[in-house]
Amino acid sequence: MFSTVTRVTSRAGLKLGMVGGSRAALSIATARKMAKESPASGKRVVAEAGSTTYAALEARLNLNFGGHGVMEQVCTHKSFAQGRVEHNERLEWIGKRVLNLFVGEHLLATYPNLSTEALQDVQHSSFGMSSLAEIGRHFGMQAAMRWEPVSREAPAVGLTKVLGKTVQALVGAIYQRQGEAAARAFVKQHVLSRPVDVESVMQIKNPKVMLVALTRQKGMEHPVARILKETGRFTSSPVFIVGVFCGTKMVGMGFGSSLKMAEHRAAKDALLKYYAKEIKDISVTGDEPDVSLFAQDVVV
Amino acid sequence: MATFRLPNVLNEVIRAHRDQFLRPVQPKNGVGAFVFPCRKLVFNYCERSGSSKSMMEYLQKEATRFASENPQIEVVVQPRPSKHPIVRAFYTNGEQKTKCVRRCSAGEIPEIVKSLRDHSGHKLHRWNRYVISDTPSVRGIYSPFHDKAVYSISDLKTKQ
Numbered sequence: 001m002f003s004t005v006t007r008v009t010s011r012a013g014l015k016l017g018m019v020g021g022s023r024a025a026l027s028i029a030t031a032r033k034m035a036k037e038s039p040a041s042g043k044r045v046v047a048e049a050g051s052t053t054y055a056a057l058e059a060r061l062n063l064n065f066g067g068h069g070v071m072e073q074v075c076t077h078k079s080f081a082q083g084r085v086e087h088n089e090r091l092e093w094i095g096k097r098v099l100n101l102f103v104g105e106h107l108l109a110t111y112p113n114l115s116t117e118a119l120q121d122v123q124h125s126s127f128g129m130s131s132l133a134e135i136g137r138h139f140g141m142q143a144a145m146r147w148e149p150v151s152r153e154a155p156a157v158g159l160t161k162v163l164g165k166t167v168q169a170l171v172g173a174i175y176q177r178q179g180e181a182a183a184r185a186f187v188k189q190h191v192l193s194r195p196v197d198v199e200s201v202m203q204i205k206n207p208k209v210m211l212v213a214l215t216r217q218k219g220m221e222h223p224v225a226r227i228l229k230e231t232g233r234f235t236s237s238p239v240f241i242v243g244v245f246c247g248t249k250m251v252g253m254g255f256g257s258s259l260k261m262a263e264h265r266a267a268k269d270a271l272l273k274y275y276a277k278e279i280k281d282i283s284v285t286g287d288e289p290d291v292s293l294f295a296q297d298v299v300v
Numbered sequence: 301m302a303t304f305r306l307p308n309v310l311n312e313v314i315r316a317h318r319d320q321f322l323r324p325v326q327p328k329n330g331v332g333a334f335v336f337p338c339r340k341l342v343f344n345y346c347e348r349s350g351s352s353k354s355m356m357e358y359l360q361k362e363a364t365r366f367a368s369e370n371p372q373i374e375v376v377v378q379p380r381p382s383k384h385p386i387v388r389a390f391y392t393n394g395e396q397k398t399k400c401v402r403r404c405s406a407g408e409i410p411e412i413v414k415s416l417r418d419h420s421g422h423k424l425h426r427w428n429r430y431v432i433s434d435t436p437s438v439r440g441i442y443s444p445f446h447d448k449a450v451y452s453i454s455d456l457k458t459k460q
Contacts, residue, residue, distance in 0.1 A: 024375070025367065025373065025374045026363070026364060026367040026375045027372060028377075052375075052376070053340075053374050055371070055374075056339065056340070056371065056372055056373055056374035057339075059336055059371035059372040060336050060339065060372035061335070062333075098444045118361060134327075137392070137393075137394075138327075138329070138335055138392055138393075139335055140335070140339040140392040142394075143339065143340070143390070189332045189333035189334075190332060190333050192332070193327075193331050193333065194327040194331075194332075194333020195325040195326075195327060197325070241350070279400065
């Protein structure tokens with residue numbers, strides 16, 4: 001355990017005493033330091049990220065790196081101070097690969113009927129840079145990051161990418177320091193728990209044709225659309241609910257204000273039910289540290 | 301009294317389904333892991349003024365204990381000369397909350413700090429709906445008791 005009290009001596013005597021041996025993130029700043037950092041615009045600015053910011057960030061994420069400046073390195077981009085301080089580029093390199101491996105394994109196990117192009121698109125859209133940046137913001141990393149924007153006029157340009165890289169670097173740091181199991185648990189809790197949008201990734205332009213091809217491939221009977229419920233057929237706002245049946249089994253259901261549209265949606269629903277089928281109980285967990293998803297009989 | 305307007309049947313359904321692609325299901329804090337929303341608390345006080353007296357008492361007696369009990373929050377103590385004492389909270393969603401404690405007794409400040417700490421950071425909002433959902437549907441909320449394919453003809457055949 002380490003003490004994270006930073007004491008800058010103040011002129012008057014407000015002594016708060018050392019907080020030894022506990023993980024408090026307490027810092028005392030002087031008025032002079034505060035005045036130096038406020039910009040000319042007069043907008044109120046709080047002091048930049050200090051060591052207490054990183055200690056608090058670690059505690060917020062239930063991590064314990066042992067206080068060797070790891071979190072500081074994770075949050076430092078190489079653009080900060082012209083790359084002369086320890087930055088997160090190498091951690092980001094390995095973290096990106098580790099993260100993509102865990103996410104890829106999870107998606108592969110969760111969506112058994114999805115094509116690899118679709119899986120790649122899902123990974124990119126749901127777990128790509130912008131999603132990772134959202135995760136980083138959710139952690140409160142934006143305040144802890146140290147980087148230099150490309151231009152002073154537009155300080156937000158590049159923020160998403162740098163934030164995403166910071167999250168990847170964090171995964172890398174956990175992987176290197178705490179091992180694979182800890183990294184897997186971290187990714188499972190913070191990244192894989194986020195909702196995945198599969199429907200937006202699938203481009204279904206002509207669902208009826210695709211459904212006929214799919215049923216033929218599967219050896220199922222030819223799909224037939226049947227009205228399940230309807231109301232207001234000859235009015236200005238009819239509602240039809242149509243089901244697509246392969247024999248006696250209903251494979252998809254859709255609604256519409258016209259029979260054609262309802263049939264279209266029913267076919268689309270059938271395709272999504274097949275391709276975007278989700279397996280809920282997959283056994284990729286951090287509880288089994290040395291078991292890979294695919295190793296049936298090999299235990300490392 | 302919250303207002304509740306019955307939705308125009310098909311227009312609402314279509315609009316809701318269209319939004320589903322533009323506005324996907326939002327991630328929720330607590331699903332998987334909980335990240336504490338309050339990330340930083342700044343205590344500003346003036347060493348000379350009388351309005352900061354109870355604030356200084358709090359800082360000397362309870363601030364370090366509070367900081368050690370809440371390691372996930374960065375606690376900053378900062379003199380702010382010739383100003384009233386304030387507690388400023390920063391949240392992970394980018395919002396801030398400030399509370400001036402100039403007229404508070406020594407016992408009120410811990411309550412204020414606790415309420416700032418426990419706040420989610422979202423601005424107070426008036427909700428005019430009985431049910432707030434990411435996936436609105438005029439056909440009702442999902443019920444597991446009505447999940448089985450009722451329309452499977454084979455079921456009807458075996459029941460006879």
